[in-house]
Amino acid sequence: MNFIAMDFETANFQKYSACSLALVFVQNNQIVDRYYSLIQPETDFHWRNINVHGIRPEQVKDAPKFPEVWAKIAHYFKPNHLIVAHNAAFDCNVLKGCLDYYNLEQPHYLSLCTVKTSRKLYPNFANHKLNTVCQELAIPLENHHDALEDSLACANILLTQQKQFGDVALKPLVKMI
Numbered sequence: 367m368n369f370i371a372m373d374f375e376t377a378n379f380q381k382y383s384a385c386s387l388a389l390v391f392v393q394n395n396q397i398v399d400r401y402y403s404l405i406q407p408e409t410d411f412h413w414r415n416i417n418v419h420g421i422r423p424e425q426v427k428d429a430p431k432f433p434e435v436w437a438k439i440a441h442y443f444k445p446n447h448l449i450v451a452h453n454a455a456f457d458c459n460v461l462k463g464c465l466d467y468y469n470l471e472q473p474h475y476l477s478l479c480t481v482k483t484s485r486k487l488y489p490n491f492a493n494h495k496l497n498t499v500c501q502e503l504a505i506p507l508e509n510h511h512d513a514l515e516d517s518l519a520c521a522n523i524l525l526t527q528q529k530q531f532g533d534v535a536l537k538p539l540v541k542m543i
Contacts (some may be wrong), residue, residue, distance in 0.1 A: 377411040382407070386404050388512075406423060454477065477542070480524055487531055
């Protein structure tokens with residue numbers, strides 16, 4: 367299985383307020399690379415978001431703005447590439463919001479949500495939050511809401527699901543964005 371696990375953290379409730387992004391690259395069922403960047407959002411931080419992820423405005427003041435980050439990663443978002451996220455609707459909407467905000471072209475890619483796969487494959491879990499699924503599957507998650515930690519956890523969730531249930535159980539949940 368080949369895919370990229372993605373996670374965004376945001377400065378506030380606006381879809382274009384990405385303040386960090388991580389990608390974890392999986393080839394042949396192995397994590398082979400990682401990408402992480404803080405992002406300087408062109409908007410204010412909300413205290414609730416800071417409480418969740420711990421990223422403060424002073425930490426991103428010298429970080430690249432989203433278009434600079436996108437220039438480095440856009441080539442991964444193609445129609446035959448699978449992008450995976452835990453609560454993919456959130457992360458895909460942040461990506462779309464950032465692209466819209468900067469008038470950048472929207473890519474088309476395959477998407478899979480590990481919240482949805484977890485609900486389907488593990489209906490008896492108390493809930494399907496990232497930390498709960500990781501705990502139930504014995505997947506390390508040391509710093510929840512750190513984009514790199516969350517994307518690593520997401521990648522490991524999908525790898526575990528694929529090992530336990532095979533591609534047949536997962537393919538019906540893949541959608542084109």
